[in-house]
Amino acid sequence: MKIVVTGGAGFIGSNFVIHMVKKYPEHQIINLDLLTYAGNLENLTEVENAPNYKFIRGDIADRKFVFDLFEKEKPDIIVNFAAESHVDRSIEDPESFVRTNVMGTTTLLDACKEYGIKRFHQVSTDEVYGDLPLDRPDLFFTEETPLHTSSPYSSSKASADLFVMAYHRTFGIPVTISRCSNNYGPYQFPEKLIPLIISRALADEELPVYGTGENVRDWLHVSDHCVAIDLILEKGRVGEVYNIGGHNERTNLEVVKTILKALGKPESLIRFVKDRPGHDRRYAIDPTKIETELGWEPQYVFDTGMKQTIQWYLDNKEWWEHIINGEYTSYFEKMYGERL
Ligand code: NAD
Ligand code: TYD
Numbered sequence: 001m002k003i004v005v006t007g008g009a010g011f012i013g014s015n016f017v018i019h020m021v022k023k024y025p026e027h028q029i030i031n032l033d034l035l036t037y038a039g040n041l042e043n044l045t046e047v048e049n050a051p052n053y054k055f056i057r058g059d060i061a062d063r064k065f066v067f068d069l070f071e072k073e074k075p076d077i078i079v080n081f082a083a084e085s086h087v088d089r090s091i092e093d094p095e096s097f098v099r100t101n102v103m104g105t106t107t108l109l110d111a112c113k114e115y116g117i118k119r120f121h122q123v124s125t126d127e128v129y130g131d132l133p134l135d136r137p138d139l140f141f142t143e144e145t146p147l148h149t150s151s152p153y154s155s156s157k158a159s160a161d162l163f164v165m166a167y168h169r170t171f172g173i174p175v176t177i178s179r180c181s182n183n184y185g186p187y188q189f190p191e192k193l194i195p196l197i198i199s200r201a202l203a204d205e206e207l208p209v210y211g212t213g214e215n216v217r218d219w220l221h222v223s224d225h226c227v228a229i230d231l232i233l234e235k236g237r238v239g240e241v242y243n244i245g246g247h248n249e250r251t252n253l254e255v256v257k258t259i260l261k262a263l264g265k266p267e268s269l270i271r272f273v274k275d276r277p278g279h280d281r282r283y284a285i286d287p288t289k290i291e292t293e294l295g296w297e298p299q300y301v302f303d304t305g306m307k308q309t310i311q312w313y314l315d316n317k318e319w320w321e322h323i324i325n326g327e328y329t330s331y332f333e334k335m336y337g338e339r340l
Helices: 011-023 063-073 087-092 094-115 152-171 193-202 222-235 252-263 288-294 302-315 317-324 327-339
Strands: 002-006 028-033 053-057 077-080 119-125 175-180 207-210 216-218 241-244 249-251 270-273
Touching: 002 011, 002 063, 011 028, 011 222, 063 094, 077 094, 077 222, 087 094, 087 152, 094 119, 094 152, 119 152, 119 222, 152 175, 175 222, 193 207, 193 252, 193 302, 193 317, 207 252, 216 252, 222 241, 222 288, 241 288, 249 252, 252 270, 252 302, 302 317, 317 327
Parallel strands: 002 028, 002 077, 028 053, 077 119, 119 175, 175 241, 207 270
Antiparallel strands: 216 249
């Protein structure tokens, strides 16, 4: 099997590539990534010399590039992680989200239509369901919850999901979609809440908490997400959506205080700042379908997962320091420059 993983140099994509390269030596894993600011080949040093791994730099929204790639590689499976993924950036620049998240996805789907594919898996997000009220802890997102987006990011992801389903119904492309809650773990770009707070707290810098810090996110360890996608590829029913989440709801303030406690830093570093416009209040996944149908269950509980993750950021200071000082962008030239 030849599996093209798009966005494999990002946070979740790189964890997924490492998982697949190690677990399936008989499969060829091609990592297709544009290396935007969020793509970092330093995430993949563990597998970069593996015989079943290859990196190709390219843009999923570049039709010629994508069609040439399909012509040459004839992939069996596409797993589409490539996206602009940060809500705050989508508020500043919605168009780049439309380009990559919507047009990039339809470009890949067109290539699947032209060349054929055994499976197209779209990595989506629970944010397509909008948000839940804070005073109704009994409510959860199921696969039947209507799409009701808040941010340009979630709107672009919901739009992509609709195209994926349309290509399934209209052209018979064998698709699956997963909608996961917020991920945490190694290699998360330090613009997102958890790595941002860890890196800033270690430098004794102020920690920006939006609004009152009462918004709730449902946290899942990235490796539980990767295992779930692997399982959907293996056993998931074509044309279906699977929600992924592990019932680990925490307010943002709880998350920040957990990190401060683990690092032995004072809560006085917390600084409440102006709220994010349109800030979603609560996300919470009902994972019954993937649990009962595919037998998936998360391996991490939040407290141990967070302890390990904080330790990982302590042990891999160089990794995030390279990002903060911009050195990671030269890694591609250093590693691949003479090979191009
Ligand atoms: P990320 O921002 O860390 O990584 C995105 C990757 O996509 C980067 O390597 C980037 O270089 C690449 N990319 C961007 N534009 C591209 C293009 N035009 N062509 C090719 N590559 C391109 O994102 P992430 O947090 O790892 O999220 C990955 C996927 O999972 C996204 O689709 C996101 O919507 C989804 N998701 C994320 C979370 C989360 O908590 N982070 C939760 C649920 C779903
Ligand atoms: P984020 O990691 O950006 O993920 P998402 O918005 O996709 O859920 O943010 C997680 C939560 O943390 C979200 O409610 C916004 C909040 N947040 C802060 O309070 N301060 C910050 O500096 C950031 C980046 C996020």
